[in-house]
């Protein structure tokens with residue numbers, strides 16, 4: 202069980218905040234961009250605190266989607282007619298926007314996938330199959346999402362390799378010295394989450410990568426929870442692979458990004474075969490297309506890719522620093538307010554956190570908390586959050602998780618607290 206650790210309200214330290222903008226953040230103006238927020242649930246104004254599962258979409262993104270289908274829908278790359286050229290140009294413009302967003306050197310290093318999960322599976326099935334061998338080891342951490350556990354487990358089973366796990370401490374921080382001890386001549390790959398979806402922990406991925414590189418080992422970073430909250434600079438991190446999903450970044454579902462260093466991607470076999478990923482096909486032999494198309498078989502998710510560009514532009518225009526400061530304030534307020542609730546314990550008190558407040562209340566099942574909060578119009582996530590081994594580490598069946606985004610307010614957190622008092626009244 203987690204021992205009583207006093208949470209530091211709002212643990213995201215100033216030097217981790219994206220730097221830049223100093224202007225005030227107008228949350229009301231931001232809220233007006235998200236039509237879904239303006240509704241009632243069970244007769245109460247919606248409070249949406251399930252942002253780590255998926256964020257809501259601003260009107261600009263919704264418009265980009267419908268405008269694509271209204272005005273330029275066509276298949277890309279092969280057509281020579283005007284619409285095909287327009288669709289191709291817009292699709293490829295997203296690649297350039299993503300490149301800038303993550304500070305990659307080259308657009309060829311930006312591969313479109315269906316999401317984080319597919320990006321990890323792609324790397325495990327290609328680079329992993331090439332480099333993980335019998336007797337070798339793959340290192341992950343205790344706080345991985347199932348999507349950064351299972352593909353490596355499957356690979357290890359197939360190859361006769363062993364999955365090793367970096368331990369974490371009671372606060373939810375990786376024990377770095379233990380990670381160092383796990384690294385050896387046997388290590389063949391490291392896969393680690395940038396930000397934990399269950400705890401909010403921001404991991405020291407730059408240090409983790411540097412250490413692995415001392416052994417010549419490549420590292421994949423699962424950035425699903427980082428992309429919307431932190432400045433991601435793949436070159437500064439020296440990440441070999443970095444994956445994330447559009448839908449957690451105010452963009453549509455069904456589209457994600459795999460960043461990979463060019464030399465690595467070039468040396469990897471394709472993931473799927475089909476149209477688009479080929480240069481020439483005969484019944485005797487197929488030659489593969491250049492990057493990034495080698496990894497983009499078939500007609501891609503054109504509309505959602507184009508709308509992802511709008512989502513990134515939206516976040517960038519608001520300013521990540523401003524958003525992060527606002528979210529950090531929300532985390533600080535929530536941590537203080539929640540700690541006042543009798544029997545409530547915050548799970549995840551890491552040194553550096555994004556705006557995720559996971560908690561348990563003594564004697565009350567998280568699911569019951571979630572159901573009662575929903576009757577109050579407050580949407581939270583309950584359960585294991587696709588991190589069952591992490592829950593086991595803390596001796597918990599699950600937690601209740603409130604995760605905050607740019608459009609949330611302190612008043613909404615107060616609604617959560619009122620709802621929790623109602624839970625206590627009804628169930629304790």
Ligand code: PLP
Nearest residue numbers: 316317318346348398423425446
């Ligand atoms: N990794 C982390 C840390 C996540 O939080 C999630 C989703 O919650 C995933 C991976 C999987 O993302 P997706 O379902 O978009 O592929």
